[in-house]
Amino acid sequence: MSDSTPGAGVTGASVAPARLKLCVVGAGAIGTALAVRLAAGGHEVSVLARGARQTFIATHGLTLRDGDRDLAFRPALADLSDLSAHDLVIVAVKAGALPALLPRLAPAMRPDALLMPAINGLPWWYGLGEPAPRAGRPLAAVDPDGSLLPLFAPERLIGCVVYSRVTMLGSGHVIVSGRQDLQLGAVGGAPPLAAIAAQFAEAGIAVRVEPDIRRAVWRKLIRNAATNVVTALTGATLEQLGHDAEAIRIVSDIAREVAGLAAHVGRAVDPEIDELITVLRGAGPFATSMLQDVRQGREPELGAIAQAPLELADLVGHPMPTLHAVAALLRLHVRAR
Known part of the structure; x- marks a missing residue:
């Protein structure tokens, strides 16, 4: 288990390995689209899901209609108690699930692993490194007790903005309408954004590195x-x-x-x-x-x-x-x- 307090365990976080080992947390519409495309691009991808969705994936895998292509992928199912094998953890759940999820996720990750929350809205990490009166100030709407801000050093976080029209059918099948675009940026420090963006682009995911991810x-x-x-x-x-x-x-x-x-x-x-x-x-x-x-x-x-x-x-x-x-x-x- 790792110490995930700010400033701890970030050595090496600025260098991306030649091929990332990825875990996608959340297998809804966005998470499924990312996991399937990255796996189709040759990446080693595992998926962390819960309840009925986990059972469904174990039995049927993940399926995606991407334009005129039908893609299928049967991922390894990750265990929330140990995510130490992964270089990058992509969190693709609703922001409201994060107060319960992130305190369990942080100690399960390696201290040099990166976290990329692919979420909508104003993220819990927004105040990290911001000037007063927002500096280090949690927003109760997304961080009710203020426990999320200290979990990850800013340099371990990759800000991610997703533009994607995806729909999950009742069958669990996901349909992508149009391109899926990601905008990535540093929350703090200098994570290896160019290398990560290049690997995502190889998987057919349009990626742009933003100089100011908050904008x-x-x-x-x-x-x-x-x-x-x-x-x-x-x-x-x-x-x-x-x-x-x-x-x-x-x-x-x-x-x-x-x-x-x-x-x-x-x-x-x-x-x-x-x-x-x-x-x-x-x-x-x-x-x-x-x-x-x-x-x-x-x-x-x-x-x-x-x-x-x-x-x-x-x-x-x-x-x-x-x-x-x-x-x-x-x-x-x-x-x-």
Whole structure:
């Protein structure tokens, strides 16, 4: 077992081996797509799943429809008690699962292994290395008791922003619609991003290394907060949002509010409203991840996508009335169901 406190055990973390040994934690839509593509690219990939999904994978493996290709992969199943064989652990679960997962994950990893959380929203690690008043300050919406921030030294963390339209069918089969793009960046220190990006690219995953991963987080959060919360509340697909004038007004207002918060904390980002509307109108009948959760009776990912930015907005004194109102209505909607 390793000591995972900040500054401990990071020797060698800046050098990537010639071929990574990977573990993907979480075998939902995103995790399955990453695991199958990386395995098809020749990487040694194991998967950590739980409950019925673990049983399903042990029996049937993972299957992916990627454009006109059908890919299948029967991974080794990892054990949460020992992940010491892995160079890079990719966490592809909902942010709400992290407070229970990460304290068990950290001691199971090697002290020089890297962690890449492929999650939506404002991540628990955002305040690491940030200036006051955010420096080292946990966000209760994603780190309720503040226990996550000290688990990993910043240089062991790879910030990851995922752009992907993936859907898991009831059969467990995952369908990818369009390209899957990853944006990677250093949370702190100098992890071997170029080497990791090159290995991912060999597996057909489009990767870009970002000089400021926090700015990339805000660019994605603008779209997530503006669209996921509204689709989950209304039941509308992205395409339906894009063709409804009132919905566009609400989506645009939320996008501007989140962009304003990003600027307030020193990460100015253009909300690109016209481009967002174009994307919505061309998205087809795609259900966002939050809408998929509501449809299937699962708790939507409000914490990282809405509550965390609202919490930060209160901290720095930035009003966000539209997101606040729509998120409140969605919470009521979920409780009423």
